[in-house]
Amino acid sequence: MPKRPCAITLTADDNTILCGDKFGDVYGLPLLSSPEADAAAARQQEEAASKSFVPSATNLTVHSGRNRKALENQLKSANQQAKTKEPLKFAHELLLGHVSMLTDVAFVAFDEVTSLDRKPRSYILTSDRDEHIRISRAPPQAHIIEGYCLGHKEFVSKLCLPKPGILVSGGGDDEVFVWDWRDSRLIDKISLRNAVFKTLSKRPGQGATKVAEDDVTIAVSGMWTFESAARNETRVLVACEGVPALFHFSTLNVGDEQHPTNLEVLLLSGNPLDVAVLEDSIIVSIDNCHESGSISVARQDQTTTPRLQAFEYASSEKDPLNFSWRPDERLDGYLQKANSQPTAEPVPDPKALADLLYGIENLRKRGGEEAESS
Amino acid sequence: MAGEANKRQKREDHRNAVNKETGSPQLPRKKLYRQRAHANPFSDHVLEYPTSPADMDWTLLYPAFTFERLEPETQPHAKGLTTVRRMSKNVEIADIGCGFGGLLFALAPRFPDTLVLGLEIRTSVTEFVQEKIRALRHQNASEGLYQNVACIRANTMKFLPNFFTKGQLSKIFLCFPDPHFKARKHKARIVSITLNSEYAYVLRPGGIVYTITDVEDLHKWMVEHFEAHPSFERVGEAEQEADQCVDIMRTETEEGKKVERNKGVKFVALFKRLEDPPWP
Numbered sequence: 001m002p003k004r005p006c007a008i009t010l011t012a013d014d015n016t017i018l019c020g021d022k023f024g025d026v027y028g029l030p031l032l033s034s035p036e037a038d039a040a041a042a043r044q045q046e047e048a049a050s051k052s053f054v055p056s057a058t059n060l061t062v063h064s065g066r067n068r069k070a071l072e073n074q075l076k077s078a079n080q081q082a083k084t085k086e087p088l089k090f091a092h093e094l095l096l097g098h099v100s101m102l103t104d105v106a107f108v109a110f111d112e113v114t115s116l117d118r119k120p121r122s123y124i125l126t127s128d129r130d131e132h133i134r135i136s137r138a139p140p141q142a143h144i145i146e147g148y149c150l151g152h153k154e155f156v157s158k159l160c161l162p163k164p165g166i167l168v169s170g171g172g173d174d175e176v177f178v179w180d181w182r183d184s185r186l187i188d189k190i191s192l193r194n195a196v197f198k199t200l201s202k203r204p205g206q207g208a209t210k211v212a213e214d215d216v217t218i219a220v221s222g223m224w225t226f227e228s229a230a231r232n233e234t235r236v237l238v239a240c241e242g243v244p245a246l247f248h249f250s251t252l253n254v255g256d257e258q259h260p261t262n263l264e265v266l267l268l269s270g271n272p273l274d275v276a277v278l279e280d281s282i283i284v285s286i287d288n289c290h291e292s293g294s295i296s297v298a299r300q301d302q303t304t305t306p307r308l309q310a311f312e313y314a315s316s317e318k319d320p321l322n323f324s325w326r327p328d329e330r331l332d333g334y335l336q337k338a339n340s341q342p343t344a345e346p347v348p349d350p351k352a353l354a355d356l357l358y359g360i361e362n363l364r365k366r367g368g369e370e371a372e373s374s
Numbered sequence: 375m376a377g378e379a380n381k382r383q384k385r386e387d388h389r390n391a392v393n394k395e396t397g398s399p400q401l402p403r404k405k406l407y408r409q410r411a412h413a414n415p416f417s418d419h420v421l422e423y424p425t426s427p428a429d430m431d432w433t434l435l436y437p438a439f440t441f442e443r444l445e446p447e448t449q450p451h452a453k454g455l456t457t458v459r460r461m462s463k464n465v466e467i468a469d470i471g472c473g474f475g476g477l478l479f480a481l482a483p484r485f486p487d488t489l490v491l492g493l494e495i496r497t498s499v500t501e502f503v504q505e506k507i508r509a510l511r512h513q514n515a516s517e518g519l520y521q522n523v524a525c526i527r528a529n530t531m532k533f534l535p536n537f538f539t540k541g542q543l544s545k546i547f548l549c550f551p552d553p554h555f556k557a558r559k560h561k562a563r564i565v566s567i568t569l570n571s572e573y574a575y576v577l578r579p580g581g582i583v584y585t586i587t588d589v590e591d592l593h594k595w596m597v598e599h600f601e602a603h604p605s606f607e608r609v610g611e612a613e614q615e616a617d618q619c620v621d622i623m624r625t626e627t628e629e630g631k632k633v634e635r636n637k638g639v640k641f642v643a644l645f646k647r648l649e650d651p652p653w654p
Binding site for chain 1: 415416418425426427531532533535536540561566567568569570571572574575603604605650651653654
């Protein structure tokens with residue numbers, strides 16, 4: 001890819017990869033590429049690259065003495081310039097782009113039944129560091145922007161669609177936002193702040209200092225949809241960077257003022273890194289290199305916390321209506337082998353590891369730098 | 375930064391020096407507001423922008439185009455009515471990268487019933503235009519001229535949809551944009567196939583993007599990228615020359631005058647926003 005990819009998804013027909021990069025562009029690539037298409041793409045790229053270099057400035061447009069000299073030099077060294085970019089040798093298509101840094105991409109398809117006007121419709125949703133969520137049509141009309149969901153005050157890092165018509169977005173704000181996105185309408189905001197603060201003060205990991213409530217910053221690092229067949233509801237799971245818990249809520253009553261959405265907490269023994277959803281269970285990948293609740297303090301004893309932990313969403317025997325997350329012993333049995341593998345090496349560069357695992361908070365803008373006058 | 379402080383002081387003095395005979399504010403002097411010609415559109419400037427178009431308060435920019443009315447209070451559980459100032463019109467013409475505002479001041483009297491907005495990324499230059507608007511409004515108070523023009527600092531490459539709703543604009547001007555000669559800087563150009571989707575979003579069908587430049591290569595670039603975009607179609611030569619805005623753009627923009635002085639060539643291209651095709 002021309003730039004570092006940062007978000008990836010598949011179209012509904014599983015034929016095309018949608019790949020967003022740090023520069024804000026979204027490309028469509030065939031999942032299974034054919035040699036013919038790749039060869040054609042490579043040819044096209046080479047043709048474009050072989051065009052000889054002609055400086056675009058002329059004596060008419062450049063006026064200062066130094067600029068004229070620069071132009072002369074450019075003309076002299078024309079065509080000797082080394083090609084800096086390796087052309088892409090596979091089929092790809094630029095679909096859309098933000099000028100801001102792209103953070104997430106989602107593809108949504110409606111069929112005749114779920115679509116508002118009873119015709120199949122597909123969309124690409126993209127989010128960026130400058131608080132935008134953009135709604136575009138799917139290819140071949142990805143150049144048409146249908147609308148925006150604007151309301152975040154900080155970066156948007158994750159998009160999650162528990163149902164095709166409902167979008168949950170999270171990032172650097174205290175709340176996750178719930179949208180009726182086809183109408184660009186905000187229907188609910190669910191604050192994470194209290195729950196995050198409580199989690200962090202409940203579990204000050206060894207070595208990690210206690211946090212003041214004002215110092216709590218929230219950076220949503222992951223969101224997942226979980227379908228509970230037993231309870232017949234859809235839940236959204238939210239992870240925040242460096243917070244040893246998963247926050248979850250049901251989408252049943254979002255936007256209903258009479259029944260405010262209840263945010264529940266699943267406490268973990270370390271910071272969650274990723275979640276895999278299986279039927280009625282989830283497997284959480286836990287950071288066992290850093291202290292619970294910290295993104296910088298190294299954990300003393302890495303063996304006490306299993307790297308993978310399974311939970312199932314079930315009701316208790318006494319009260320069949322009372323659902324909660326409890327350790328899934330059956331699954332944990334399967335995970336034992338993976339968990340008993342020793343950590344490969346003491347991490348050579350703790351900072352590099354922390355940067356690799358925790359990059360979301362860095363998306364926050366630091367005010368006060370007025371660099372343009374320099 | 376003694377020079378900078380000095381400049382600010384001079385600017386301040388000049389602004390406060392009221393014309394003794396007429397009592398009206400003086401026109402700002404350009405030399406006090408010079409700023410280097412380039413700004414990096416990718417960096418996080420300390421910018422002010424609304425979260426969404428609904429959050430933008432235009433009433434302070436165009437006070438002559440507002441009215442007051444009673445509306446229910448917005449605080450939760452409030453039942454009373456409160457007086458709110460609302461716009462009687464929305465901005466329809468945007469000059470992106472308006473610079474010192476030559477085009478704005480030429481357009482405003484020609485379209486007295488249309489709101490014209492200049493958007494500029496450089497702080498001092500924006501201030502110059504704002505000062506000039508203030509002075510011109512004062513000088514022409516009896517005729518009520520220049521009430522329909524305003525200027526704000528903005529990075530439109532990032533925040534255009536924060537200011538304008540879908541289909542709000544009828545004309546967008548891109549006059550003498552930064553050419554970004556180096557190939558690796560092309561992403562910073564104000565016209566690109568991906569950015570054109572945003573221009574298409576804020577423009578209504580039938581709306582026009584006006585481009586002018588003295589850099590032939592940039593002209594070709596803009597034509598190539600707009601023609602490649604399915605939402606735009608280039609306007610034919612006859613229609614282009616019949617458009618009064620083209621003439622204004624050629625002769626009234628500050629850069630247009632500079633190119634004239636240097637005997638440069640001006641390349642003009644107009645693009646019409648087409649209707650969106652039906653869904654596939």
